[in-house]
Structures are given as C-alpha cells and as structure tokens.
Amino acid sequence: MCTACETTQDTHAFGRRQFFGLAAAAAAMTAGIARADECAPFLSDMQAATTPDQAIQLLMDGNARFVAGTSLHCDLLVQAEATAEKQTPFACVLACMDSRSAPELVLDQQVGDVFVARVAGNVATTEVIGSFEYGTKVAGAKAILVLGHNHCGAVKGAVDKAVVGDSLTTLLNEIEPAVAATPLTGERSSHNHEFVQAVAEANVRMAVAALTEKSAVLKELVDAGALKIVGGLYDLETRAVTLLA
Numbered sequence: 001m002c003t004a005c006e007t008t009q010d011t012h013a014f015g016r017r018q019f020f021g022l023a024a025a026a027a028a029m030t031a032g033i034a035r036a037d038e039c040a041p042f043l044s045d046m047q048a049a050t051t052p053d054q055a056i057q058l059l060m061d062g063n064a065r066f067v068a069g070t071s072l073h074c075d076l077l078v079q080a081e082a083t084a085e086k087q088t089p090f091a092c093v094l095a096c097m098d099s100r101s102a103p104e105l106v107l108d109q110q111v112g113d114v115f116v117a118r119v120a121g122n123v124a125t126t127e128v129i130g131s132f133e134y135g136t137k138v139a140g141a142k143a144i145l146v147l148g149h150n151h152c153g154a155v156k157g158a159v160d161k162a163v164v165g166d167s168l169t170t171l172l173n174e175i176e177p178a179v180a181a182t183p184l185t186g187e188r189s190s191h192n193h194e195f196v197q198a199v200a201e202a203n204v205r206m207a208v209a210a211l212t213e214k215s216a217v218l219k220e221l222v223d224a225g226a227l228k229i230v231g232g233l234y235d236l237e238t239r240a241v242t243l244l245a
C-alpha cells in the first residue's frame, strides 16, 4: 500500500538533501520543482533552495496528486522524527475550518512542510497575520496561500447576516466587506450559489490584500521578492484548487 514508505529515514533525508545540494541551481529554473524523493522531510537546505514560485508549485503539485487520488501516503513517523528539533516549512496556508478542506490533505503535504492557520471563513485576523509573520520572517516560509472554498458555511452566514452568538457574529462581520463589495446577481441569500461563490472569491482577495496592508513585515518580504502571497479556491466537488489571477 505504501511503497514510498519502504525506504529508510536516512535514505529519505539523503535523497532530498542530495538533490538540493547538487542540483539547487538547476532546480531553481522553471515553474516547477522536481523532487527526487517526495517523502523526504523538508529540511533547512531545501527551504533555502526553494523560491516563492516553487513553493506555490509544491502546493499545487500536492493538490494535483489529491485530485488524481495519488496522494503520497508517506511514513509520517519518519518525518516527525526528522523535524522534531527544527521545522523549516516552505509555505503558510490560511484556510477555512471546514472539515472537508484540510490543507494538509487537499494539498497533500506532510509533517513539517507547511504552517497552517484555520478559521471559519479564512479571515486574516490579527492572530493569523502575526502567525504568518513568524512563519515567514522568522521561520523562512517562502509563500502564503489564502485558501477559500465553495459552499462555505461562514460565507453563507455572512451573506444571510446570521446572528448566532456574539463571537460568531463578530467573525462573520469580518466577511461582510466581501459581501458588500460583491455585485448582486439575483437573490441576496445563501440559496444563490453564484453570489455565495462570488463573495467567497472576494473574501479571499480581501484576505490576501490584508496580509500586506496590515503587516509591514509581510509587505517588506513581498517587496523584496522573498515571499509570494496568493489566493485560491478549493472546489469540494472536483477537489481542485484554482489560484486567483
């Protein structure tokens, strides 16, 4: 079942390290990044050799595997042991709490690969922004993906102006600007799937913008070319992530 797990920890680490040590320049070439051993723990030399564009590509490659039903099923214990003392993820992901959109699963990433922050409606709260300042400036991640999704309950709640509890209302209010900014086509309710999807996309775009508008640290990294921030939408039916242009 798990052919990728048959090699040893040393082989895993050596495979990735060997590749990045000998071929880092070659690997920095194109949009994609070849991985000699995709189950090898993502260590510091690999992070250093990864460009922001390549970090995004690694996430998209993982989603392609998930879509195709070819997720890696690596030996997580090997990765956990190799990254126990130090982590050097290549990306941060802000996602909704939705049980069907777990980034590590739908982007097929392993232990130590990505920092993940999750909150209903994938809102870029102060806590999320602070977390990503650590993940990038301090810990060296090269990309941030804000990942919304279709049929989002939080977006539907904001569209319907749902009132449940004070804290939930406060959270949904964070999505209200996306609702207000979305041209209405048809019924203004969660039953209008086209409108809900348009709001979800606007909400992702606003979160992407907020990361640099509210964080001088993230803006500086982006301006220096050391960090790329992108938005995307996960489709629950097709399982595919589409990056927003």
Ligand SMILES: [Zn+2]
Pocket (backbone or CB within 6 Å): 096, 097, 098, 120, 121, 122, 149, 151, 152, 153, 154, 155
């Ligand atoms: Zn959601």
